Amino acid sequence: MSNSKIYLSSPHMGGTEQNYVNEAFETNWIAPLGPNVEGFEKDLENYLGIENHIAALSSGTAALHLALILLGVERGDEVLCQSMTFSASANPIVYQGATPIFVDSEPETWNICPIHLEEAIKSRIAKGKKPKAIIAVHLYGMPYKVDEIKKISEKYEIPIVEDSAEALGSTYKGQKCGTFGDISILSFNGNKIITTSGGGALVSRNLKHKEKAIFLATQARDAAPHYQHSEIGYNYRLSNISAGIGRGQMQVLDKHVGLRRKMNQFYHEIFQKAKGVKVFSEPTSDYFSNHWLSCILIDKKLCGFSSEDIRLAMAENNIESRPLWKPMHLQPVFRNAPYYGSTVSEKLFEIGLCLPSGSNLKVEEKVKINDVLIRFIDI
Numbered sequence: 001m002s003n004s005k006i007y008l009s010s011p012h013m014g015g016t017e018q019n020y021v022n023e024a025f026e027t028n029w030i031a032p033l034g035p036n037v038e039g040f041e042k043d044l045e046n047y048l049g050i051e052n053h054i055a056a057l058s059s060g061t062a063a064l065h066l067a068l069i070l071l072g073v074e075r076g077d078e079v080l081c082q083s084m085t086f087s088a089s090a091n092p093i094v095y096q097g098a099t100p101i102f103v104d105s106e107p108e109t110w111n112i113c114p115i116h117l118e119e120a121i122k123s124r125i126a127k128g129k130k131p132k133a134i135i136a137v138h139l140y141g142m143p144y145k146v147d148e149i150k151k152i153s154e155k156y157e158i159p160i161v162e163d164s165a166e167a168l169g170s171t172y173k174g175q176k177c178g179t180f181g182d183i184s185i186l187s188f189n190g191n192k193i194i195t196t197s198g199g200g201a202l203v204s205r206n207l208k209h210k211e212k213a214i215f216l217a218t219q220a221r222d223a224a225p226h227y228q229h230s231e232i233g234y235n236y237r238l239s240n241i242s243a244g245i246g247r248g249q250m251q252v253l254d255k256h257v258g259l260r261r262k263m264n265q266f267y268h269e270i271f272q273k274a275k276g277v278k279v280f281s282e283p284t285s286d287y288f289s290n291h292w293l294s295c296i297l298i299d300k301k302l303c304g305f306s307s308e309d310i311r312l313a314m315a316e317n318n319i320e321s322r323p324l325w326k327p328m329h330l331q332p333v334f335r336n337a338p339y340y341g342s343t344v345s346e347k348l349f350e351i352g353l354c355l356p357s358g359s360n361l362k363v364e365e366k367v368k369i370n371d372v373l374i375r376f377i378d379i
């Protein structure tokens with residue numbers, strides 16, 4: 001049995017990525033931009049279906065930043081954001097000089113709670129400022145309550161930035177995640193369901209959003225033979241080499257979704273008889289998660305062990321596991337940001353654990369994981 005570390009989620013190449021990268025070398029398209037970038041954007045547009053326009057960018061964080069700029073978020077504005085998420089969902093609000101207003105999760109999908117979202121909107125409007133955007137996240141690949149959140153967005157006319165960084169391949173009522181926001185974003189970071197080693201994308205039904213995102217991502221150069229700028233630009237475009245990796249990865253995306261879902265099934269089987277352990281699953285058949293990461297909730301009173309006990313036992317065996325995302329309203333850096341909600345996300349953080357979920361885990365690695373986990377279960 002191998003002693004090498006088992007990771008939560010590691011890059012998984014399909015085999016054809018190298019061909020696109022080699023072609024870029026052979027044709028000297030090493031500079032940013034080039035045919036792989038447009039090819040990758042087309043592949044993503046075809047995958048997401050309906051009228052989507054994609055700008056391939058250097059990261060999901062860059063895509064979130066540009067999304068806020070396109071929606072007119074400026075210094076002094078307020079932006080609503082799911083509290084339970086990775087910090088990259090919230091940081092771009094601060095890049096713009098705006099204030100994040102954090103909102104609790106609901107217990108079914110662990111994503112932004114419609115009740116607390118509406119409460120937050122009413123409260124901020126009563127205080128004199130209507131929030132400029134809602135950042136909703138499909139955590140661990142689980143779609144948020146799309147219909148409920150959209151209804152609120154329409155009622156108050158506040159656009160949605162859909163953070164689909166973790167949810168490429170997930171669907172809600174048969175429609176792909178990444179197509180629900182006024183602007184949506186994807187991430188191809190090394191730990192995601194497909195990777196370009198680092199990268200992201202901005203998705204919009206509005207072609208003007210794509211064009212403006214590319215303009216801003218390439219240093220906001222005005223149309224002139226010399227370098228002229230009327231706006232502040234960024235260096236946020238994806239490189240032709242990275243996009244080549246992405247083109248190969250698109251060919252195995254559906255396969256990776258299937259394999260991640262199998263990992264989720266693997267944990268269901270391990271814990272099926274364990275009292276007090278719940279494997280995170282879709283609440284109804286409207287939801288289809290790519291199960292980017294499989295997670296469990298542990299009720300120590302019922303089962304006699306905690307998520308930390310499991311984490312330590314896994315670490316002793318060189319297996320990575322990790323607590324769920326620590327909510328942003330509990331983060332020292334956001335201690336002054338307003339928060340609306342109760343303790344749903346705090347409790348999830350306290351009792352939850354992410355388990356190795358990669359599409360490339362070998363049989364012997366799964367045996368090792370099973371051996372460690374099964375010791376906790378009193379059958």
Ligand SMILES: Cc1ncc(COP(=O)(O)O)c(C=O)c1O
Pocket residue numbers: 058059060061062085086088089137163165166186187188189199200
């Ligand atoms: C929910 C969420 N949002 C945003 C990001 C940022 O993406 P990137 O790492 O590509 O900047 C990530 C992942 O890293 C994420 O998990």
